[in-house]
Amino acid sequence: MSTSIDFLLWVRGPGFDIALFIFVVGVLIRLLEVLILGRKADYSEPRGAELGAGLLTLVTRTAPEGGSFKRSPFTVVGGYIWHIGFLISLFLFVPHIELIDSVLGIRWPGIASNLVDAIAAVTIVTLVAMLFSRLTHPVKRFLSGPEDYLTWVVTFLPMLTGYLAYHRMIDPYPLVLGLHILSVELLMVLFPFTKLMHAFTFIIARWYNGAMAGRRGVQS
Amino acid sequence: MSEATLERGMNAFREQMNAPVASFFSSCVNCGMCAEACLFYTETDDPKYTPIHKLEPLRRVWEQEYTLWGRLKSMLGLSKPVTNELLEEWETLIYDGCTLCGRCSMVCPVGNDISYMIRRAREGFVAAGYAPEGIKGASRRAVTIGSPMGVKFPALAAQIKHVEADSGLTIPVDVEGADYMALLSSMEIMNFPEYLEALARIFKQAGVTWTISSEAFEATNSGIQIGSSDIARELVNRVVVAAEKLKVKYVISPECGHAYTAIRWEGPNLIGRPYDFKVVHILELLDELRSTGRLKTEGTEDDRLTFHDPCQIVRKGGVLEPPRNLLKLVATNFVDMNDSREMNWCCGGGGGVSANERAEELRIKAFKRKKTQLDELNVETLVTACANCRLIIEEGLEEYRMEMPVVGLTEMIAEHLVEDEK
Amino acid sequence: MADDLKKLSMTLGESLRQQGVSRRGFLKYCAATASMMALPPTMVPAIAQALEKAKRPSVIWLSFQECTGCTESLTRSHSPSVENLIFDHISLDYHHTLQVASGDAAEAAREAAMHENEGKYIVVVDGSIPLANPGYSAIAGISNLQMLEETVAGAAAVVAVGSCAAFGGLPHANPNPTGAVSVGEIVKDKPVVNVSGCPPIPTVITGVLAHFLTFGSLPELDALGRPMVFFGQSIHDRCYRRPFYDKGLFAETFDDEGARKGWCLFRLGCKGPMTYNACATAKWNQGTSWPVESGHGCLGCSEPDFWDAGGFYNALSIPDSDLTRKTGYVVGAGVALGAAAGALNRSTRAKAAAQHETVTIDDLDKKS
Structure with a gap:
């Protein structure tokens, strides 16, 4: 009569397996093909230590430099809101913690679901605003290609379907829950092949940036 | 003899790939914030001057030859290749529209050191024959004459004579065993000889033993600017040979920006070993003289x-x-x-x-x-x-x-x- | 027989009075019916008036591939109850578990009821219908499919009681050896109400009948053909343990601290979030309790294919994955492939370095 349960069973069974496999293997390949390249030893006499400066930049680069904040406040504030909102929705929503626990065996306390709901709503609105900005800001529009819009879509869909599922806006429930899981699987599958990789590689990038500047005595 | 070709350029791009570059390209989300840090964008409002965009040719080499996914895509013919036309178009972005100032590298939220990559990308451009005539000329003069502005030692000797006559100071040349060997930029020799006199007066007062080498007085390095490590190496090596021959403890980099980068940071890596001497910038040396009380001044500038x-x-x-x-x-x-x-x-x-x-x-x-x-x-x-x-x-x-x-x-x-x- | 016929022609009001139900008791019943159907109290007089005049409808109850649990659920109701009142006042003309007649006489009663109430009787079905082979389930030599088709032909409406009749239920569970289907998949030309549940809540069954008696029509249905008044909200949304879910307080086992404190049963596989039913408000056994209140998660029994929803003790949104138990292999594969990709990159660079031709000032120009 209804195949929504079959659909849900597929997405959380074989579908999840496929997505998880591609995600884990893909991310590892991407990280290793970066890291194994390495860099040559630097023979110049260092003015400062690389390690501390690199680690510091890893943290400090999270806060925007004052002048750039003034020049692109929307990108900075919007970027903050949706990244934080996305991470809260992903990691502090109780059912998600249950899922992570079942996959990785680690858990932490969540926050009230209705709070996550409000944050998710703000995140969704912000993501729409970010898309609008990408379509209208001369630089972002100029830089953007299909991949930029594709990654927006696969980031947006889990938020949207999650919101719809939480509020049961699509019937039957297994269908909307399945769509939510499927949208996350889409995100996981595309992750290693797109700029979404920055979620991992920014750590390497910031470290190199900070370390190389730190060697010259500048905290970047 | 040989000539610049696209193949040599591509080869140079490939040589430049390392973990920092790969991590930077992997991390860019096209947020556009580097544009706001670049004076070529802020003053023209032309998005083509967005720093990361200037790296498109190098980015393609990275994607197509240094990622598994990109290899697959280019095997299927889904990637845009790097062509002569592309390099020709980008030449003006990477040479005219970038001063390697590194301001973008300070603001990138994911931490991309964009100027580091521009410097590396220029290796490919120069090998492929896409460097501006002006910098090519400067490089030729630097290698053949010894200075990008065509200043030979006799011209410096003449300036030295002038300064010595005007000030009554001695400017030591080729003195073996001096503590410091001073380098000059040809810009200073020709346009700002006051610098030479200033050095002589300060060092005399501070009791610093120093010298100028007649074989390697030029601090600037067009190889760094054109982006060729081969040319840069040849120029740096002249300074290293001279400094080690004169057995100085320090080489002083003058009031010239890229000269400092060339001799202080890139030099040891170009010749593939640490120096036997240290490199200091003149301001570092002066500050040290100040803090040890060897630099005594009187009077003040009261201008704003x-x-x-x-x-x-x-x-x-x-x-x-x-x-x-x-x-x-x-x-x-x-x-x-x-x-x-x-x-x-x-x-x-x-x-x-x-x-x-x-x-x-x-x-x-x-x-x-x-x-x-x-x-x-x-x-x-x-x-x-x-x-x-x-x-x-x-x-x-x-x-x-x-x-x-x-x-x-x-x-x-x-x-x-x-x-x-x- | 004459008595029976007389009873049949009586209105519900007359019948109730004959049984000694007072006007006051009747109104109380009407009020209870209204509140159960989520109608405003102002509707009570209208209901009373309608029920007073309503004729006792003929009901034919067909049981196919079922376990009799639905009938058990209904008959376990205690007296005096809304259920009983209704049951006393419909004319249940055929129900092979409850009726006295058997064999040919039983089938004759069904045919008589169909004939006498052509176009007005209600067919209630529990159990699914096997299509793979008609011989899998037959009554008096008549296959379920045949009996359903011929009984429904003259019916006013069909009520599919229980998840088997509504969605195929247990017989339909993977791999569905009998080719079981729901009533709705066969009956396309008559209104079908699905009263799902395994078993359904008795008040929900009688509520639907009361609605039909009162308004002469079927209640508003959801996308799965279930009455909105009973199936409009999820168990999860009505659950008294919901605050614990929102705070992330879960029982991990059936006898831990959390279980004793009445925390949320989500991690123990509760299907409350996907299940639409009235258990949390109507409760069972005369409002005594319901599964979650007694400490067990909801099985999701009023939802299609709940048997196949990945295990009663597995939380709904949690992947049912073999891979998670093989993480080591996956990571191993990733590292091996990554190392190979890294080695390939290094060799690309080494090859480029080997092919490096020194750039001199003589080859800064392109000749061609």
């Missing part, structure tokens, strides 16, 4: 003045406090610009742009950034520590009809030296 941080010395060289310590010694009314130290804006002429006649119009436009900074401060005098910045700023001020003396810091210190007590 500010300091232009040369990118390669401050942001990319780490010489942040010495210029300010020295300024406090002699200036009573020093103010920093709104963006200063490692966040100061470039004069617009670094990284080979000043040697590239084709880029002049763009450079003048980009200078509006410095003009705005100066307008905000309402200062009477501008001090800097790079002969190239100095010349570019003087040109810019003239272009925008601003009356303001531009002074070299070493020179300013020399003017306030306590006259010989001996």
Whole structure:
């Protein structure tokens, strides 16, 4: 009569397996093909230590430099809101913690679901605003290609379907829950092949940036 | 003999790939914030000057040859190749529209060091034959004559004679066993000989033993600007050979931005070993003399003045406090610009742009950034520590009809030296 | 027989009075009916008036591939209850578990009821219908499919009681050996109400009948053909343990601290979030309790294919994955492939370095 349960069973069974496999293997390949390249030893006499400066930049680069904040406040504030909102929705929503626990065996306390709901709503609105900005800001529009819009879509869909599922806006429930899981699987599958990789590689990038500047005595 | 070809360029791009570059390309999300840090974008509002966009050719090589997914895509013919046409189009972005100032590298939220990649990308451009005529000419002169401006030692010898006659000081040449070997930029030799005199006076007062090498007096390195490590190596090597021959303990990099990057940071890596001597920037040395009480000054400058941080010395060289310590010694009314130290804006002429006649119009436009900074401060005098910045700023001020003396810091210190007590 | 016929022609009101139900008791019943159907109290007089005049409808109850649990659920109701009142006042003309007649007489009663109430009787079905082979389930030599088709032909409406009749239920569970289907998949030309549940809540069954008696029509249905008044909200949304879910307080086992404190049963596989039913409000056994209140998660029994929803003790949104138990292999594969990709990159660079031709000032130009 209804195949929504079959659909849900597929997405959380074989579908999840496929997505998880591609995600884990893909991310590892991407990280290793970066890291194994390495860099040559630097023979110049260092003015400062690389390690501390690199680690510091890893943290400090999270806060925007004052002048750039003034020049692109929307990108900075919007970027903050949706990244934080996305991470809260992903990691502090109780059912998600249950899922992570079942996959990785680690858990932490969540926050009230209705709070996550409000944050998710703000995140969704912000993501729409970010898309609008990408379509209208001369630089972002100029830089953007299909991949930029594709990654927006696969980031947006889990938020949207999650919101719809939480509020049961699509019937039957297994269908909307399945769509939510499927949208996350889409995100996981595309992750290693797109700029979404920055979620991992920014750590390497910031470290190199900070370390190389730190060697010259500048905290970047 | 041989010629520049696309294949050689591609090969050079491939050689430049390493973990930092790969991590940077992997991390870019096209947020566009680097554009706002680049004076070529802020002063033209043309998005093609967005720093990361200038790296498209190198990015393609990374994606197509250094990622598994990209290899697959290009095997299926889904990737846009790097062609002569692409390099020709990008040549103006990577040489005319970038001074390697590194300001973008300070603001990128994911931490991409974009100027580091531009420097590397130029290796491919030069090998493929896509470097501006002006910088090619400078490189040829640097290799064949010994200086990008065509200054040979006799010209320097003549300047030395002038300075010695004017000041009654001696300028030591080829003195073996001196502590310091001073390098000069040809810009200083030709346009700002005051620097040479300033050195002589300061070192005399401080009791520093120093020398100039007749074989390697030129500090600038066109190889760094054109982006060829092979040429840069040849030029750096001259300095290393001379310094080691004279057995000096230190080599002094003069008031020239990229010269400091060349000799201090890139040099050891170009020759593939650490030096037997240390490299100091003249401002570092002066600051050390100041802090040990060997630099005595009298009188003060009471003008409202500010300091232009040369990118390669401050942001990319780490010489942040010495210029300010020295300024406090002699200036009573020093103010920093709104963006200063490692966040100061470039004069617009670094990284080979000043040697590239084709880029002049763009450079003048980009200078509006410095003009705005100066307008905000309402200062009477501008001090800097790079002969190239100095010349570019003087040109810019003239272009925008601003009356303001531009002074070299070493020179300013020399003017306030306590006259010989001996 | 004459008595029976007389009873049949009586209105519900007359019948109730004959049984000694007072006017006051009747109104109380009407009020209870209204509140159960989520109607405003102002509707009570209208309901009373309608029920007073309503004729006792003929009901034919067909049981196919079922376990009799639905009938058990209904008959376990205690007296005096809304259920009983209704049951006393419909004419249940055929129900092979409850009726006295058997064999040919039983089938004759069904045919008589169909004939006498042509176009007006209600067919209630529990159990699914096997299509793979008619011989899998037959009554008096008549296959379920045949009996359903011929009984429904003259019916006013069909009520599919229980998840088997509504969605196929247990017989339909993977791999569905009998080719079981729901009533709705066969009956396309008559209104079908699905009263799902395994078993359904008795008040929900009688509520639907009361609605039909009162308004002469079927209640508003959801996308799965279930009455909105009973199936409009999820168990999860009505659950008294919901605050614990929102705070992330879960029982991990059936006898831990959390279980004793009445925390949320989500981690123990509760299907409350996907299940639409009235258990949390109507409760069972005369409002005594319901599964979650007694400490066990909801099985999701009123939802299609709940048997196949991945195990009663597995939380709904949690992947049912073999891979998570093989993480080591996956990571191993990733590292091996990554190392190979890294080695490939290094060799690309080494090859480029080997092919490096020194750039001199003589080859800064392109000749062609």
